[in-house]
Amino acid sequence: MGAATVVGSGPNGLAAAVTLARAGLDVRLIEAADTIGGGLRTSELTLPGFHHDECSAVHPLALASPFFRAFGLSQRMMFATPEVSYGHPLDHQPAALAFRNLDHTAERLGADGDAWRRMLGPLVDHAPAITRFTLEQLVQVPRHPAATAIFGARVLEHAGPFGQARFHGGAAPALLAGVSAHVPGRHNSLAVAGGGLALATYAHAAGWPVPVGGSQSIANALADDFLANGGTIETNRTVRSLRELADQDTVILDVSPEAFLRMAADRLPAGYVRALRRYRRGAGAFKIDFALSAPVPWADPELSKTATVHIGGSRAEIAAAEATVARGRHAERPYVLATQPSLVDPTRAPDGKHTLWAYAHVPNGSRQDLSEQVIAQIERFAPGFRDTILATSARSAFELQRHNPNSLGGDFMGGAVSLTQLVKRPVVSRAPWVTPLPGVFLGSASTPPGPSVHGLCGYYAAREALQRVHGVERMPSLAPN
Helix, strand or coil: CCEEEEECCCHHHHHHHHHHHHCCCEEEEECCCCCCCHHHCEECCCCCCCCEECCCCCCCCCCCCHHHHHHCHHHHCCEECCCEEEEEEECCEEEEEEECCHHHHHHHCHHHHHHHHHHHHHHHHCHHHHHHHHCCCCCCCCCCHHHHHHHHHHHHHHHCCCCCCCCCCCHHHHHHHHHHCCCCCCCCCHHHHHHHHHHHHHHHHCCCCEECCCCHHHHHHHHHHHHHCCCEEECCCCCCCHHHHCCCCEEEECCCHHHHHHHHHHHCCHHHHHHHHCCCCCCEEEEEEEEECCCCCCCCHHHHHCCEEEECCCHHHHHHHHHHHHCCCCCCCCCEEEECHHHCCHHHCCCCCEEEEEEEEECCCCCCCCHHHHHHHHHHHCCCHHHHEEEEEEECHHHHHHHCCCCHHHCCCCCCCCHHHHHCCCCCCCCCCECCCCCEEECCCCCCCCCCCCCHHHHHHHHHHHHHCCCCCCCCCCCCC
16 A cells, blocks of 8 residues: 555554554654653663653553554553552541542542532543543534533633632542642643543543553554554664655654654745744653662551552642742642552562652753652651662653653653643644645644543544545554454
8 A cells, every 4th residue: 555654652653553554554663762662661770670661650541542442452461450540648637549439539538528529420421422522632523512511611610710619628629639730730720620630530430550561561562563464663763854754655753843843844834834833842850760678658558559649738739839830940849740550560570579650840851850859758648768769760851851852851741731732732723643744744742632641643643644645534443353
């Protein structure tokens, strides 16, 4: 049918490569690093035998993404899904826990349990439709208007000035603030509110699965299928200009808009170049990995039931810390997202030992080492944590970009996540994966539906390529052979 090249082997590049190969194209996947995976890489960052995820660790969309469902990801590899999707420690009181079971969560929240159930129950009841809406492009008519209306009403409430009015205590607002802070930004933002409610919905609908063996297992499952269908992989090669790929019918780029400009600026229309240059980057992240001699000694042992813990105290504290970062400054007591996958996946560390992955939001491009601040925040809710540390590996936001060029300034979301940039990602178009260059498509997290490991940015780019270049109207089956 023709030849195609995919540049970049993150989850979106791999999804695009799999889709094109399944359609019968002769596909080559090019990766600048010496290993595939992008944000799915798993490495021994601290000590031998301790396997750390270099970027994403827990995957709320691994079981919900339409692409991964069609691909049969859960049939190709193993996941461990904790009973508690995420937890939130609080000062001088029990931790708040988001169980997979919504009723169990409500029971734990006491007086605010019914309010939590009323807030999230309708979203969980419509979870498949909510998932489709949140993983589609905003520039279109929703396919499930009733579910979209319910979700929209909850987002407006959560982002509004009276967003916490339904709650009386502090545990439920903190629990919601912690999950919302996965999206960097001010907590009165519609994008932050929407991201938090979507993640909370996934948590109660199917849970937050942890890939056994590390996130690299997802990349390997995709690569195995790609190779089995005739694809080839070339690592340690950086594509600096699209002229290097002039002999290809189709090119899909799992790269940032900034990288695309460097590769093709002299061939792009001036208006398109201006639009890409206006695309904004979001906050960066400071990431630190720990090799531990024992599990994190949480003051509330119930937190050992989950792999994911949101650390930052009350809702007001988290909102203040995130607002500080949004103003371009470092928070003294930052919000910390921590994941301990070894609790549910013993392959991550030697017997009796554990791995912990944590990050804090920082201004884009920050070179500051926040190791002490992150450790202090964990120690605040887990006294004695310092004594369990065997080794650490820390990367500033600036260093994250060196390891993954798509994470400009340490922004691993593919660009600022705001309502504007969910519509303009990276340009306003009904088909933003299509570029002005014939046969060239953009399929990174800087295109809809945006960040997270779901493969859909690459899949949508491949779909456009198959339809526009190769005349394929019916997408190929992605199911396991």
